[in-house]
Amino acid sequence: xxxxxxxxxxxxxxxxxxxxxxxxxxxxxxxxxxxxxxxxxxxxxxxxxxxxxxxxxxxxxxxxxxxxxxxxxxxxxxxxxxxxxxxxxxxxxxxxxxxxxxxxxxxxxxxxxxxxxxxxxxxxxxxxxxxxxxxxxxxxxxxxxxxxxxxxxxxxxxxxxxxxxxxxxxxxxxxxxxxxxxxxxxxxxxxxxxxxxxxxxxxxxxxxxxxxxxxxxxxxxxxxxxxxxxxxxxxxxxxxxxxxxxxxxxxxxxxxxxxxxxxxxxxxxxxxxxxxxxxxxxxxxxxxxxxxxxxxxxxxxxxxxxxxxxxxxxxxxxxxxxxxxxxxxxxxxxxxxxxxx
Amino acid sequence: xxxxxxxxxxxxxxxxxxxxxxxxxxxxxxxxxxxxxxxxxxxxxxxxxxxxxxxxxxxxxxxxxxxxxxxxxxxxxxxxxxxxxxxxxxxxxxxxxxxxxxxxxxxxxxxxxxxxxxxxxxxxxxxxxxxxxxxxxxxxxxxxxxxxxxxxxxxxxxxxxxxxxxxxxxxxxxxxxxxxxxxxxxxxxxxxxxxxxxxxxxxxxxxxxxxxxxxxxxxxxxxxxxxxxxxxxxxxxxxxxxxxxxxxxxxxxxxxxxxxxxxxxxxxxxxxxxxxxxxxxxxxxxxxxxxxxxxxxxxxxxxxxxxxxxxxxxxxxxxxxxxxxxxxxxxxxxxxxxxxxxxxxxxxxxxxxxxxxxxxxxxxxxxxxxxxxxxxxxxxxxxxxxxxxxxxxxxxxxxxxxxxxxxxxxxxxxxxxxxxxxxxxxxxxxxxxxxxxxxxxxxxxxxxx
Numbered sequence: 001x002x003x004x005x006x007x008x009x010x011x012x013x014x015x016x017x018x019x020x021x022x023x024x025x026x027x028x029x030x031x032x033x034x035x036x037x038x039x040x041x042x043x044x045x046x047x048x049x050x051x052x053x054x055x056x057x058x059x060x061x062x063x064x065x066x067x068x069x070x071x072x073x074x075x076x077x078x079x080x081x082x083x084x085x086x087x088x089x090x091x092x093x094x095x096x097x098x099x100x101x102x103x104x105x106x107x108x109x110x111x112x113x114x115x116x117x118x119x120x121x122x123x124x125x126x127x128x129x130x131x132x133x134x135x136x137x138x139x140x141x142x143x144x145x146x147x148x149x150x151x152x153x154x155x156x157x158x159x160x161x162x163x164x165x166x167x168x169x170x171x172x173x174x175x176x177x178x179x180x181x182x183x184x185x186x187x188x189x190x191x192x193x194x195x196x197x198x199x200x201x202x203x204x205x206x207x208x209x210x211x212x213x214x215x216x217x218x219x220x221x222x223x224x225x226x227x228x229x230x231x232x233x234x235x236x237x238x239x240x241x242x243x244x245x246x247x248x249x250x251x252x253x254x255x256x257x258x259x260x261x262x263x264x265x266x267x268x269x270x271x272x273x274x275x276x277x278x279x280x281x282x283x284x285x286x287x288x289x290x291x292x293x294x295x296x297x298x299x300x301x302x303x304x305x306x307x308x309x310x311x312x313x314x315x316x317x318x319x320x321x322x323x324x325x326x327x328x329x330x331x332x333x334x335x336x337x338x339x340x341x
Numbered sequence: 342x343x344x345x346x347x348x349x350x351x352x353x354x355x356x357x358x359x360x361x362x363x364x365x366x367x368x369x370x371x372x373x374x375x376x377x378x379x380x381x382x383x384x385x386x387x388x389x390x391x392x393x394x395x396x397x398x399x400x401x402x403x404x405x406x407x408x409x410x411x412x413x414x415x416x417x418x419x420x421x422x423x424x425x426x427x428x429x430x431x432x433x434x435x436x437x438x439x440x441x442x443x444x445x446x447x448x449x450x451x452x453x454x455x456x457x458x459x460x461x462x463x464x465x466x467x468x469x470x471x472x473x474x475x476x477x478x479x480x481x482x483x484x485x486x487x488x489x490x491x492x493x494x495x496x497x498x499x500x501x502x503x504x505x506x507x508x509x510x511x512x513x514x515x516x517x518x519x520x521x522x523x524x525x526x527x528x529x530x531x532x533x534x535x536x537x538x539x540x541x542x543x544x545x546x547x548x549x550x551x552x553x554x555x556x557x558x559x560x561x562x563x564x565x566x567x568x569x570x571x572x573x574x575x576x577x578x579x580x581x582x583x584x585x586x587x588x589x590x591x592x593x594x595x596x597x598x599x600x601x602x603x604x605x606x607x608x609x610x611x612x613x614x615x616x617x618x619x620x621x622x623x624x625x626x627x628x629x630x631x632x633x634x635x636x637x638x639x640x641x642x643x644x645x646x647x648x649x650x651x652x653x654x655x656x657x658x659x660x661x662x663x664x665x666x667x668x669x670x671x672x673x674x675x676x677x678x679x680x681x682x683x684x685x686x687x688x689x690x691x692x693x694x695x696x697x698x699x700x701x702x703x704x705x706x707x708x709x710x711x712x713x714x715x716x717x718x719x720x721x722x723x724x725x726x727x728x729x730x731x732x733x734x735x736x737x738x739x740x741x742x743x744x745x746x747x748x749x750x751x752x753x754x755x756x757x758x759x760x761x762x763x764x765x766x767x768x769x770x771x772x773x774x775x776x777x778x779x780x781x782x783x784x785x786x787x788x789x790x
Contacts, residue, residue, distance in 0.1 A: 057411055064418055068443075072433055074433075081422070090746045090750070101757060104405045108405050111767065149739050304438060311445035318449060326459065341458045
């Protein structure tokens with residue numbers, strides 16, 4: 001295994017971590033807002049806040065980790081994406097700031113107003129939309145080279161069906177992942193009303209999610225044939241991913257073992273996410289940038305990997321403790337304890 | 342290379358804005374965990390509920406600032422690549438290691454902060470809960486250490502060679518431990534601890550001025566002023582070492598900050614004054630002081646601005662930033678020292694209204710000093726983004742939309758700034774310490790001490 005592959009694997013694993021934990025977070029915010037809008041906040045709000053409150057900062061760090069890692073392992077990619085993504089990423093930062101502000105002012109600061117709940121809920125949809133644009137751009141065709149550097153063609157990006165399909169996939173996936181997780185969490189909390197509602201949301205979002213996912217593969221053929229062929233080459237990973245999806249759907253439908261359903265969902269998304277990532281190889285940005293020509297020097301790569309292993313040694317036990325105290329603590333999950341400062 | 346002058350200008354303004362805003366929350370984020378730790382530890386040791394409550398109430402306010410700090414920290418983290426892509430490509434090759442480690446430190450801090458906040462009454466043994474704070478404080482301090490290492494590298498780059506325009510012989514460890522690190526890192530840490538102690542002292546002084554006579558505030562004031570005194574002295578001493586570092590490695594920054602125009606020995610230190618056609622007027626000149634600051638010898642020669650080409654020296658207004666920083670530093674040491682001696686000797690004016698007003702000013706003044714210090718550091722490095730290697734104007738993005746982003750972020754920071762102040766005031770205005778103790782039926786707790 002080359003250093004380039006180790007580097008991108010590490011980052012891709014962390015990005016996957018972000019996709020899962022952030023989806024839960026974004027979707028939960030949206031469901032919270034939606035149920036408030038429908039006058040059903042009594043069903044969901046408590047359960048959602050109980051899960052989200054202690055972990056949201058950790059969610060954010062996954063993202064920071066990913067982009068700092070890109071700068072470290074693939075500095076040239078930082079240059080290309082940095083130059084072209086000023087506007088979409090700035091918008092994402094502002095939206096992330098709205099979420100942070102919600103935690104600061106509403107959750108911790110007790111500044112309560114429905115307006116904030118709606119604003120917070122909507123950012124849960126806009127952030128995945130704005131971040132998923134990066135994946136669209138990476139497919140090539142939206143960046144042209146001028147003499148002073150790469151430039152993003154906004155018009156082309158806006159009118160491309162691929163853009164909107166990926167946005168749609170990010171939205172449906174966020175809601176679906178979140179709904180399945182919250183079904184399981186509410187079930188653990190012995191909150192039947194919330195379990196039933198989340199299960200319903202999960203079943204409703206499952207179908208559009210899988211349809212858009214399939215649709216994107218088809219669209220890729222006309223947008224980027226090279227990538228399309230590599231995707232098809234990995235058909236077995238997508239097939240396996242689809243089977244796991246059917247498993248989750250079946251279990252939810254039958255109201256059985258929500259924990260397993262969540263496990264299958266994570267399996268489903270990891271397979272699809274990695275199949276996508278592998279098929280993207282060797283390009284970081286079609287057709288300008290590959291892993292190899294944007295990679296850092298050997299000394300830095302080695303240092304980063306050593307730091308990464310040492311860091312994991314510190315993080316994994318800490319994350320275990322966090323989950324142990326909040327996700328797997330019966331009294332906390334059931335809402336019998338609060339213990340907030 | 343083509344330079345988009347407008348993009349350079351707006352990139353600078355946006356970065357200045359983001360950093361100036363972020364540094365307030367970052368400083369609080371680095372320093373407060375230590376204060377909470379000290380208070381909680383004293384509370385457990387002395388079995389004094391007031392100190393426990395002190396820790397608890399500080400922690401409650403602290404979360405608000407951390408949450409905003411996370412947001413602004415993410416913003417600056419991304420803006421580095423968005424606004425300075427050429428610099429980040431170069432920096433990625435040489436100094437990415439501490440940047441990467443910083444995310445681990447913050448990760449560590451975020452995890453334990455979440456746990457600490459939500460397990461306040463969960464453990465029978467209070468010490469167990471206290472232990473959770475240690476990784477928070479360590480994570481917070483190390484975040485500062487790693488980020489300051491990156492900034493040090495920008496001032497004193499090393500650990501690589503440039504051959505025919507190519508980077509060679511890259512050594513990330515050597516780059517990390519560059520000569521600016523010892524003074525810069527320790528100055529950032531001690532000044533953060535000092536600032537946080539004085540901010541908390543200001544709050545206690547405010548409550549006393551508003552008429553509360555509760556012993557809780559007196560305990561808070563005495564504790565924070567003592568911590569503030571220690572760290573303000575430490576900051577001043579390290580500031581002196583920083584002068585020696587600059588004289589050796591960045592003489593143009595020192596010369597500009599001190600308005601030291603001609604290279605000479607027995608150099609005086611210039612405070613305040615104005616510059617009129619390269620002539621310093623109305624300034625206080627402390628004989629030999631600059632030679633002592635730079636080289637620990639009253640006769641030592643100090644390199645002046647005459648040794649550098651005009652287009653490679655920073656703007657001379659940084660002298661006033663230096664003045665502001667040093668003046669505030671002196672005031673804080675002095676007030677804290679008088680307070681401490683006065684408390685021991687039982688001088689009555691320590692308790693007077695005007696002295697409380699003076700203490701109240703220390704918090705805001707310390708934050709101003711932090712701002713002045715960072716501006717001095719950043720503007721004092723100009724025109725370089727990476728001293729001697731890359732100019733700021735060559736590092737910026739070529740994008741045409743930076744001005745629009747500047748407007749967006751200005752709006753964001755206004756909302757966040759006002760929001761955090763409003764929320765913090767709301768949080769504590771009604772829920773005074775008297776109220777909180779009454780709610781818990783514990784009015785007498787801790788009074789026996």
